[in-house]
Amino acid sequence: MITVTFHRFCRLVMVPILLLSLAGCATTAPTILPEEPPMHTVEELHGFRIAQIADPWEGFNRSMYKFNYELDKYVLLPVVSGYEFVTPTIVQTGVSNFFNNLVEVRNLTNSLFQLKGMESLTTLGRFVANSTIGIGGLFDPATSLGLERRNEDFGQTLGHWGCSSGPYLVLPFLGPSNARDTSGFVVDAGIRYGIVAAIDPFENVDNGTATAIKVGVETLEVIDKRHQESFRYFGSEYPFEYDMIRYFYNKKRDLEIMK
Amino acid sequence: MKHFRFAILICLVLLPALSRAAGDGYGYPIEGPYAATILGTPPDLKAELPAVIPVKELVLDLIPDLKRPPVFYYDDGLRCSYVCQKQKAPLVFLIAGTGASHQAPKVVAMMKALYQAGFHVVTLSSPTHPNFIISASHSHVPGDLTEDAADLYWIMENVWSKLKEDIEVSEFYLGGYSLGGTQAAFVAKLDEERKTFNFRKVLMVNPAVNLYNSVSQIEGLLNRIPGGEQNIARFFNDTINKFTVFFSRGQFVKFNDEFLYAAYKEKLFTPEEAGGMIGVVFRFSSAAMIFDSDVMTNGGYVVPKNRTLTATDSLTEYFRVCAHLSFLDYFNEYFYPHFLRKRPGLTKEALIAAESLKSIEGYLKSSPKFGVMTNENDFILATGELEYLRQLFGDRAKIYPRGGHMGNLEYKDNMAYLVGFFKGTGGQL
Numbered sequence: 001m002i003t004v005t006f007h008r009f010c011r012l013v014m015v016p017i018l019l020l021s022l023a024g025c026a027t028t029a030p031t032i033l034p035e036e037p038p039m040h041t042v043e044e045l046h047g048f049r050i051a052q053i054a055d056p057w058e059g060f061n062r063s064m065y066k067f068n069y070e071l072d073k074y075v076l077l078p079v080v081s082g083y084e085f086v087t088p089t090i091v092q093t094g095v096s097n098f099f100n101n102l103v104e105v106r107n108l109t110n111s112l113f114q115l116k117g118m119e120s121l122t123t124l125g126r127f128v129a130n131s132t133i134g135i136g137g138l139f140d141p142a143t144s145l146g147l148e149r150r151n152e153d154f155g156q157t158l159g160h161w162g163c164s165s166g167p168y169l170v171l172p173f174l175g176p177s178n179a180r181d182t183s184g185f186v187v188d189a190g191i192r193y194g195i196v197a198a199i200d201p202f203e204n205v206d207n208g209t210a211t212a213i214k215v216g217v218e219t220l221e222v223i224d225k226r227h228q229e230s231f232r233y234f235g236s237e238y239p240f241e242y243d244m245i246r247y248f249y250n251k252k253r254d255l256e257i258m259k
Numbered sequence: 260m261k262h263f264r265f266a267i268l269i270c271l272v273l274l275p276a277l278s279r280a281a282g283d284g285y286g287y288p289i290e291g292p293y294a295a296t297i298l299g300t301p302p303d304l305k306a307e308l309p310a311v312i313p314v315k316e317l318v319l320d321l322i323p324d325l326k327r328p329p330v331f332y333y334d335d336g337l338r339c340s341y342v343c344q345k346q347k348a349p350l351v352f353l354i355a356g357t358g359a360s361h362q363a364p365k366v367v368a369m370m371k372a373l374y375q376a377g378f379h380v381v382t383l384s385s386p387t388h389p390n391f392i393i394s395a396s397h398s399h400v401p402g403d404l405t406e407d408a409a410d411l412y413w414i415m416e417n418v419w420s421k422l423k424e425d426i427e428v429s430e431f432y433l434g435g436y437s438l439g440g441t442q443a444a445f446v447a448k449l450d451e452e453r454k455t456f457n458f459r460k461v462l463m464v465n466p467a468v469n470l471y472n473s474v475s476q477i478e479g480l481l482n483r484i485p486g487g488e489q490n491i492a493r494f495f496n497d498t499i500n501k502f503t504v505f506f507s508r509g510q511f512v513k514f515n516d517e518f519l520y521a522a523y524k525e526k527l528f529t530p531e532e533a534g535g536m537i538g539v540v541f542r543f544s545s546a547a548m549i550f551d552s553d554v555m556t557n558g559g560y561v562v563p564k565n566r567t568l569t570a571t572d573s574l575t576e577y578f579r580v581c582a583h584l585s586f587l588d589y590f591n592e593y594f595y596p597h598f599l600r601k602r603p604g605l606t607k608e609a610l611i612a613a614e615s616l617k618s619i620e621g622y623l624k625s626s627p628k629f630g631v632m633t634n635e636n637d638f639i640l641a642t643g644e645l646e647y648l649r650q651l652f653g654d655r656a657k658i659y660p661r662g663g664h665m666g667n668l669e670y671k672d673n674m675a676y677l678v679g680f681f682k683g684t685g686g687q688l
Contacts, residue, residue, distance in 0.1 A: 033565040038553075039592060040561050040584060042576040050492040050582050052575065062571040069333055234333035237360070237390040239550050240543075240578040251499060255514075258507040 051247040055168045064170040065242055069233035071173065076226045083223050094138040095224050100149075101130045101137025105195065106188050110152035114160045119150050151256070154191075155184030159257035168246055173222075175231075176249040283660045287667045292636040293480075293533035295666030298523055302516065306674035308371040314342045319417055321395050328554055330568035337395040339418060340367075341381040342374045347427035349459075350379040351681060352415055354446070356437030356465075356665070358544030360384045365436060368669050369464075369677065376678045379426055381418055385439055386410060387544070392551045399555035400597050401548060402470065402590075404614050408445035415446075416455055431456035432681050436665060437639070438473075440466030440631075441616060447628065448619055462630045462680050465637055465665050468648065469615035472641040474586040477541050480638075481585075484535035488585070494532075495539050501527060534638075537664075546581035549589050550574075560593050616651070623651055630655045630680050632673070634662040 055061065084092065104127040111120040126142040126149065133141050143149065158180050159165070166179025177185070202210035234241055286304065289295040318336040327334055339361045351373050355366045361382040370380045384391045386407035392399055396410055433456075435443035440463035447461045467473035481488040505527055511518045522528070528536070553560040554568065561580050562568065591607075599605050612618060623629055631652050635645065648656050657676055659667060667673050 035566050036559055036564040038559050038561050038563050040580050042580055045579060045583055050495055050579060052579075055575075058573050058575075059571055062573070066332065066570050237334060237388070237393075239330070239389060239547050239554075240574055243575050243578050251503065255503055255506060258503070 051243065053168055053246050053250045055246060057167055057169060061168060061170040062242060064172055065233065067172055068170070068175055072226075072233055076173075076223075077232075080223055080226045083227060092224075092227065095220065096228055097130070097134070097140050098137045099221050099224050100140070101127065101134070103151075104130070104149075106154075106192065107150060107152045109191060110154055110157045110188075111150065113154070113157040114152065116152075119152075122147050123150055123152075150259075153181075153184055154187040155181030155253070156257050158184055159253070165250065165253065168250070176245055178250075178253070181253065285660055285672065287659065287662055287670045287672070289663075289666060290661060291530055291533070292634075292638050292661070292663035292666075293530055293537055294523055295636075295661060295663035296537055296638075297533060297666075298516075298519060299666055300669040301520065304671060305669045306372060306671045308368065308674075309375055312342050312371055312374050314340050314370070316340055317418060317421060319395070319414065319421075321414065321417060322397070325394065327393060328567055329570050330554065330572065330574070331393055331551075332570045334390060334393045337384070337414065338390055339381060339383050339414070340370070341379070341418070341422065342370060343379045343422070343426045344374075344377060347429050348377055348379050349430050349432055349681070350381065350426075350428045351432040351434055352418075352456075353380060353382045354411060354433075354435030354439030354442050355382065355385045355388070356435075356439050357385055357387050357541070358548065359437075359439075360388050360390065365665060365668055366439075368674075369434065369436070372674045372678050373681065376682060378432075378681065379422075379428060381415070381422075383411065383414060383418075386442065387438065387548050389547050389551045392548065393555060398597075400552055400594065402594055402614070403598070404442060404445045404470070404618075408442055408449050411442060411446050412449050412453065412455075419455070430459050432460045432462075433458045434462040434464065434677075434681075435466075436464040436668070438467055438470070440464050441468075441470065444616055444619065444623060444629070447626075448622055451622075459628060460630070460681055461628050462632065462677065464631075464668065464677070465633045465639070466616070466631065467639055468644040469611070469617065469641070471590065471611040471614060472644065473639040474590070476639050476641055477538060478585050478587055480534040480538035481542075483531045484538070491535075491539055491542065491582070494535055498528075498532065498536060498539075541586070542582050545586050545589065546578060546584070549581045549584060549593070550577055553593075556597075558593065558597075617647075620651060627655075630657070632657045632659075632676060632680075634659045634664075634667065636661050637664045639664050 087095075104123055108120060108123045108127060111123055126147045129142040129145060129147065130137050130140055133139075155177075163180050165181070169177050169179060169182055171177050171182060174185070202213065205213070238244065287295075288301065288304070289298060317339050319339070320336045353366050353369055353373075355361060355363050359366065361384045366382045370382050373380045386392070386396060387401045391410075392401055395414055396407075398406060401407060433443050433447055433450075435441075443461055443463055444466070447458050450456050450458050478488075481491055484490060484494045486493065502522065505522055505525070506514065506518065509518075509521065511521070550561060552558070553562050557564055561577055561584075568574070595605075595607055595610055598610055616623060629652065631648055633640070633645070633648065633656070635658060637645075640648075645658070649658065659673065661667070662670070662673070
């Protein structure tokens with residue numbers, strides 16, 4: 001079941017990767033002048049290490065970071081702005097609420113995996129309230145009832161039980177991650193696929209129509225995910241943005257695991 | 260007896276607040292200059308601004324044949340924002356502060372307030388912002404008030420040539436905060452010769468008087484952190500850890516303003532530490548400025564001369580080196596030599612004196628178009644500089660008793676003064 005999700009993911013992501021990487025082949029080598037050492041180098045710092053995180057796969061990660069920037073620029077952001085242009089705001093909010101409500105299943109399974117009693121109850125309460133009074137998740141009455149959303153995923157579960165983060169890893173489309181959180185993502189996707197297969201919401205629909213609906217829903221989910229995320233690669237134009245994101249991703253995950 | 264004790268308690272709690280209100284009649288609540296700078300204005304005391312305004316972005320390809328090294332693959336021209344009224348109205352150009360972009364929260368707050376009051380508004384990134392250094396600076400070496408003002412003026416002319424087909428402008432105004440405030444004075448002076456805009460009103464919000472002094476003041480904040488300036492890596496890491504622990508112990512769900520206020524109320528940090536944080540953030544922003552300038556000029560300051568950095572090269576070591584360099588290192592080792600090559604015989608003292616409002620004080624004193632808005636405890640002003648602003652601008656200087664550096668910008672009274680200045684009632688409020 002993981003392979004099926006993975007294939008879909010590949011279709012969505014690999015085609016633009018190939019297109020973009022081919023576009024990069026046309027660069028030419030610059031004229032070469034001998035390099036001269038700069039006035040200040042890292043040697044004079046005596047262990048001055050600010051906001052640093054180990055990054056053994058840095059070359060790959062920086063390529064992926066650039067890939068994500070280009071995927072955003074040429075594919076995702078134009079699609080998202082088209083979506084935002086044609087869809088009324090209230091519909092956009094409804095769509096976001098709907099997908100966020102589905103994610104409560106992930107939050108719930110993972111609070112249970114971490115044996116967090118109160119939090120599991122809160123999340124269950126949210127899911128039930130939003131799926132019923134909230135008309136299938138289109139509205140989010142739970143938050144106004146004081147049930148705050150508590151995000152949990154399998155990466156956090158692994159961290160909770162003492163698994164260290166492993167090397168930093170930038171994933172295509174999904175962005176900053178690490179070895180632990182990537183495995184967690186795969187497990188969460190597997191669980192979700194298993195639940196959908198068990199419920200089988202398209203029992204009475206013929207195969208072709210069911211596939212079309214699934215692809216449509218998954219595409220909308222990808223667009224909504226990007227729509228909800230305000231981060232723009234190099235929106236800051238800060239030359240050390242990659243370093244800052246690496247540091248703060250790490251800190252944020254530590255914090256989420258501690259909670 | 261119980262009631263009596265309760266009443267005394269109430270008095271004790273209320274007294275300081277009441278006496279302060281009676282003392283200066285100014286309701287911005289945060290006393291400390293560093294805390295004010297970091298926290299800004301509490302949400303319930305902010306001026307009411309529209310949540311969304313119809314802002315558009317312009318991308319200007321200003322320098323033909325500009326060669327951007329592959330490491331700056333994401334830079335495709337100078338970006339600025341504008342928002343327009345449907346009817347004829349005055350247009351205000353706003354210049355952001357050190358390291359800040361045309362979309363920085365402070366300049367956006369000013370833009371919203373002015374748009375709400377009926378102005379067209381254009382916001383520009385600071386000449387010290389990476390995008391400006393790469394795509395709009397002729398020298399790619401930021402920090403000289405005269406050269407940066409010339410670049411800014413040229414950009415404003417470009418923006419205006421793009422907008423003038425679509426909007427009707429009655430007259431032009433100019434504003435800027437922090438370094439942008441100081442630059443606004445020099446842009447206005449240039450406008451007296453070029454006369455493209457004939458700016459009628461110019462407002463400088465929390466400006467620096469002398470750039471070298473202000474930079475020394477901010478760098479000085481790092482001398483007071485545990486272990487001093489050399490320890491900023493440890494200080495930064497410790498600060499983040501302190502926040503992390505505080506966050507994980509409390510009932511916080513989001514890392515937001517509410518959380519920051521809670522940290523402030525709990526006195527999580529001493530004033531020295533709060534000042535240190537401002538110093539570190541300033542270093543982060545100067546690190547970007549130094550690196551981008553060095554790459555664009557092939558200056559051999561932190562990057563080996565003639566090295567072409569690619570999109571996937573690690574920049575981590577450059578970041579470490581640049582964050583370690585102070586703004587004063589940049590001035591002495593990079594900025595001053597750059598100008599010495601252009602103007603043989605130039606002394607450091609003469610260069611420092613040129614980067615100051617004092618170098619154009621005759622003009623500033625004589626022209627009624629200027630206004631200043633700043634705070635008594637703005638720490639970017641060196642000893643005597645607040646008094647200097649008072650003398651230079653007299654009634655046209657509005658000085659608030661507290662707010663640190665830009666902390667009170669969004670406070671109701673301050674926003675009303677800002678809007679009032681451009682509406683023509685400035686000084687009356």
